[in-house]
Amino acid sequence: MIKSPIQPMPVPRHVYVIGDSHCLPFKDTMFQDPTSGQSFITKIAYCSGLSANSILDSKGNYCDTFQEGLRNLGLMDKDGKALYLASDPNSLAATFAAGLPQSPPTIILTCTEIDFRALVLSRLKNDHDIILPFETVYPNSNKPIIPLNFILDIAESTIGNLIKGLKPLADKGLSQVLVHCIPPPTLNDELFVNINNYLCPIPVRYKAATLWNHIMRKKCAEAGIPFIDLWPDVTENGYLLPRYELDGVHLSRHSVKHSLEYFTGYIHSQRFASVFNHVRYQLANEHGVSNNKESSLLQTLRNLVKQPDESQLLLKAFKKQGVVHFDDDSMILKAVGKLDQQEVLREINHSFDWRYDPQHAPEAFITQPPSDQWLESVYNTLYAEPFHHVLSECLGGDPIFYSLSISTQGLTSQSTAEFSYPKGIMRAIIAMQTQTEGASLLFKDAQDREISVAQRAGTLTVFDPNRLKLVSQTGFSPDAPLLHLVMGLRHKNHPRLLAWSPTPAFPVDPFQFSTTELNTYPKMTAGEFSVNPRFYEHS
Amino acid sequence: MSENTEKCPYHFVAPTARWRHAVAELPAHEIDPHSGETAPFHITSQTKIMTAGSCFAQHLSNALLHYGFDYVNAEPGPSWLTTEERKGYNYGTFSARYGNIYTPRQLLQLAQRSLNLFEPQESAWATTEANFLDPFRPNIQPRGFSSVAELSADRASHLQAVKDLLQNMDVLIFTLGLTESWLSKVDGAVFPLCPGCPHGTFDSNQYEFHNFNVQEMVDDLSQFLKLLAELNPSAKVILTVSPVPLIATMEKKHVLPATVASKSALRAAADEICRKHANVAYFASYEIVQHTFMAHEYFAADRRSVTPDAVDHVMQTFFRFFAPQEKLIKRDPHATHSQPIFVNPICDEEQLAAALGQARTAKSEG
Numbered sequence: 001m002i003k004s005p006i007q008p009m010p011v012p013r014h015v016y017v018i019g020d021s022h023c024l025p026f027k028d029t030m031f032q033d034p035t036s037g038q039s040f041i042t043k044i045a046y047c048s049g050l051s052a053n054s055i056l057d058s059k060g061n062y063c064d065t066f067q068e069g070l071r072n073l074g075l076m077d078k079d080g081k082a083l084y085l086a087s088d089p090n091s092l093a094a095t096f097a098a099g100l101p102q103s104p105p106t107i108i109l110t111c112t113e114i115d116f117r118a119l120v121l122s123r124l125k126n127d128h129d130i131i132l133p134f135e136t137v138y139p140n141s142n143k144p145i146i147p148l149n150f151i152l153d154i155a156e157s158t159i160g161n162l163i164k165g166l167k168p169l170a171d172k173g174l175s176q177v178l179v180h181c182i183p184p185p186t187l188n189d190e191l192f193v194n195i196n197n198y199l200c201p202i203p204v205r206y207k208a209a210t211l212w213n214h215i216m217r218k219k220c221a222e223a224g225i226p227f228i229d230l231w232p233d234v235t236e237n238g239y240l241l242p243r244y245e246l247d248g249v250h251l252s253r254h255s256v257k258h259s260l261e262y263f264t265g266y267i268h269s270q271r272f273a274s275v276f277n278h279v280r281y282q283l284a285n286e287h288g289v290s291n292n293k294e295s296s297l298l299q300t301l302r303n304l305v306k307q308p309d310e311s312q313l314l315l316k317a318f319k320k321q322g323v324v325h326f327d328d329d330s331m332i333l334k335a336v337g338k339l340d341q342q343e344v345l346r347e348i349n350h351s352f353d354w355r356y357d358p359q360h361a362p363e364a365f366i367t368q369p370p371s372d373q374w375l376e377s378v379y380n381t382l383y384a385e386p387f388h389h390v391l392s393e394c395l396g397g398d399p400i401f402y403s404l405s406i407s408t409q410g411l412t413s414q415s416t417a418e419f420s421y422p423k424g425i426m427r428a429i430i431a432m433q434t435q436t437e438g439a440s441l442l443f444k445d446a447q448d449r450e451i452s453v454a455q456r457a458g459t460l461t462v463f464d465p466n467r468l469k470l471v472s473q474t475g476f477s478p479d480a481p482l483l484h485l486v487m488g489l490r491h492k493n494h495p496r497l498l499a500w501s502p503t504p505a506f507p508v509d510p511f512q513f514s515t516t517e518l519n520t521y522p523k524m525t526a527g528e529f530s531v532n533p534r535f536y537e538h539s
Numbered sequence: 540m541s542e543n544t545e546k547c548p549y550h551f552v553a554p555t556a557r558w559r560h561a562v563a564e565l566p567a568h569e570i571d572p573h574s575g576e577t578a579p580f581h582i583t584s585q586t587k588i589m590t591a592g593s594c595f596a597q598h599l600s601n602a603l604l605h606y607g608f609d610y611v612n613a614e615p616g617p618s619w620l621t622t623e624e625r626k627g628y629n630y631g632t633f634s635a636r637y638g639n640i641y642t643p644r645q646l647l648q649l650a651q652r653s654l655n656l657f658e659p660q661e662s663a664w665a666t667t668e669a670n671f672l673d674p675f676r677p678n679i680q681p682r683g684f685s686s687v688a689e690l691s692a693d694r695a696s697h698l699q700a701v702k703d704l705l706q707n708m709d710v711l712i713f714t715l716g717l718t719e720s721w722l723s724k725v726d727g728a729v730f731p732l733c734p735g736c737p738h739g740t741f742d743s744n745q746y747e748f749h750n751f752n753v754q755e756m757v758d759d760l761s762q763f764l765k766l767l768a769e770l771n772p773s774a775k776v777i778l779t780v781s782p783v784p785l786i787a788t789m790e791k792k793h794v795l796p797a798t799v800a801s802k803s804a805l806r807a808a809a810d811e812i813c814r815k816h817a818n819v820a821y822f823a824s825y826e827i828v829q830h831t832f833m834a835h836e837y838f839a840a841d842r843r844s845v846t847p848d849a850v851d852h853v854m855q856t857f858f859r860f861f862a863p864q865e866k867l868i869k870r871d872p873h874a875t876h877s878q879p880i881f882v883n884p885i886c887d888e889e890q891l892a893a894a895l896g897q898a899r900t901a902k903s904e905g
Contacts, residue, residue, distance in 0.1 A: 127617070147693070148685040152685065
């Protein structure tokens with residue numbers, strides 16, 4: 001027997017495809033993202049008869065078939081909780097051992113094609129035509145037209161139900177859902193009639209499907225849900241290419257490639273956006289709180305520092321509003337002002353060891369790290385009074401700065417997705433330069449009330465991203481970027497730390513994040529920061 | 540005094556020609572302005588009947604349907620619509636989706652448009668919701684049309700339906716509603732509603748107020764009848780005048796004399812037309828509701844909307860006059876599409892009241 005060494009394959013990430021029968025062609029498809037080299041495998045759950053109007057029952061619960069699909073994919077437990085969010089020691093240790101980030105699974109949902117045929121095509125049949133409100137290649141027939149409002153109302157209501165149906169998923173932590181378009185209808189009238197028992201002429205069914213996808217795209221965009229539209233890839237001159245025809249309803253497996261190309265594009269766009277390991281940050285924060293109670297250091301610091309009246313007022317405002325801004329004769333500006341912006345903003349090609357697969361680190365363009373001296377200067381300022389006192393009070397204990405990043409393009413939707421931040425995590429913004437007429441940050445709270453915070457160069461604004469959403473910034477110099485801080489409570493086994501993240505995102509895991517890729521002050525090795533989450537059970 | 544002296548001519552008039560017999564001595568709800576008169580033509584359950592006119596005309600169409608007459612609906616709409624959708628989109632409100640037609644000029648222009656004899660320059664009004672309204676039937680469907688292309692296609696199909704209707708119907712019942720109108724200064728196109736109230740945008744450079752006089756209306760009706768005769772030589776027309784008063788007048792006078800002047804002109808025009816055309820009959824809706832001294836019973840609290848009792852009086856008289864040989868059998872109320880005898884009519888003119896209400900609110904707030 002010849003014994004040959006096993007070549008371990010990189011662990012593929014799962015992509016879950018759940019829905020009506022249009023999920024079937026995705027079954028067990030392995031593919032590799034050519035940009036990152038990351039491999040993926042699709043796992044499907046076919047929910048027979050799933051439609052937008054049936055996904056939720058009258059009580060707002062998922063229908064049995066959808067619940068079963070989620071359970072079969074291992075996405076949800078029998079109590080309806082997202083499994084990836086499990087914070088029990090075994091679950092945490094399992095993901096830790098696998099070296100995988102504990103991040104929300106990516107789900108592709110195929111749904112509403114059944115609604116479309118049942119509610120739209122069966123009404124149009126061979127009796128009516130519609131006129132689309134946008135340019136189209138499909139000709140009009142001499143059939144009586146019906147007011148488009150009828151179809152728009154059906155589509156708005158049905159797709160609205162689908163979007164409504166996705167909300168409980170997001171609430172449970174399954175927030176990375178992509179909605180798949182309905183496929184182009186068959187060009188085979190005979191097949192169409194055999195399946196549906198009526199004819200709806202090709203141009204009419206194409207117009208209706210185009211409109212349906214148009215509404216789906218619009219509703220998804222409004223809800224911030226990515227929408228996979230593969231029509232440009234599987235049609236020519238607006239009609240389905242023969243190689244993608246399968247059985248009069250579904251597309252052939254060839255089409256899956258195009259959907260997954262869209263998916264990888266989405267993954268790239270999300271590279272710097274998500275807060276990975278939500279649950280672990282939360283866990284770290286919770287332990288930080290408990291440790292803080294025992295921390296004599298902080299008690300000593302509190303006793304030593306005489307609290308200025310202004311600071312007390314600011315903290316009171318923070319507790320009330322969730323935001324506080326603070327500067328002390330631009331002490332921070334003195335520290336951050338030494339940043340060589342031109343240098344830092346230069347992009348370099350860089351490998352991350354904490355993205356997807358530690359063994360096959362993908363490359364990405366990131367900004368140049370700042371100098372060690374600069375980091376030290378900022379570190380010394382943030383951990384010194386009076387700033388340290390303010391930050392400690394806001395957090396409820398001694399801080400650790402998980403990420404300090406630079407933003408030149410203002411606050412993107414990604415950087416303002418505050419409501420999904422782990423509980424207890426705080427954010428801060430440092431204005432480096434403002435325009436002479438003044439600058440401000442505008443926040444909105446959960447009741448949509450606006451809170452405007454005036455800014456000047458050197459202002460440190462701390463806010464609770466779970467309470468406030470940063471909606472706009474005005475009056476900042478375009479050539480002077482903003483600095484973004486993400487901070488949490490420091491665990492006693494972690495040193496005080498200021499980490500420069502080249503992206504606005506978090507390091508992947510607060511217990512084991514890479515220090516070779518992140519510039520930190522003080523300088524650290526990866527080993528110094530990696531802590532097994534089990535450790536917390538005994539600490 | 541000679542025995543041969545002729546008696547006063549009124550001595551020989553029929554009892555129905557005498558107020559005391561025909562009106563004063565009868566219970567009000569039994570007054571029949573057509574008693575003693577024979578209709579110039581009759582309708583049967585096989586007669587294809589088309590209705591058009593002001594909102595009061597909807598009572599006629601409802602009653603015709605209710606009693607199983609062959610009320611023609613040239614734009615029935617999709618079969619799967621709910622009753623509410625059907626009503627909201629004006630399928631079956633009239634014999635085609637033309638909405639309210641208040642004046643003879645409007646009726647004439649509709650016929651001309653259906654025959655490609657007239658094409659108004661104003662073709663679409665954009666709404667604030669980026670939809671488009673047909674200026675000549677702005678309330679024909681909720682939210683208007685999704686695009687100009689859809690509006691144009693629907694209009695083409697609608698006008699074709701109107702042409703088919705005019706060609707194939709046996710009797711048109713046209714309810715004359717108003718004399719006051721708004722016209723395009725460019726081509727004289729008549730709008731059912733004053734532009735800007737609330738649909739469209741008012742612009743005194745583009746639109747002008749016009750109060751049609753009797754002669755103008757006689758001319759318009761004559762022209763319409765001429766076109767109809769060419770299309771459908773055997774077609775007959777029943778004219779009636781809506782008893783519903785004006786919501787507001789643009790004449791510099793009280794709305795009450797303005798209403799009476801308007802209705803009088805319409806009534807006079809109808810009378811003149813009936814005298815000239817053998818295929819045109821007059822039906823006295825206006826007289827039944829306004830002149831049987833049943834104001835409290837026949838008008839709602841707004842002193843404008845007619846009550847079901849009024850409609851019932853009108854329709855019983857109508858059928859007695861035009862369909863004396865027909866046995867009126869109400870449709871099974873449980874049958875699909877059964878038509879109630881009385882429905883609240885869809886009235887474009889109500890938009891004016893709404894606009895006035897808004898203006899009043901704005902003024903009082905100001």
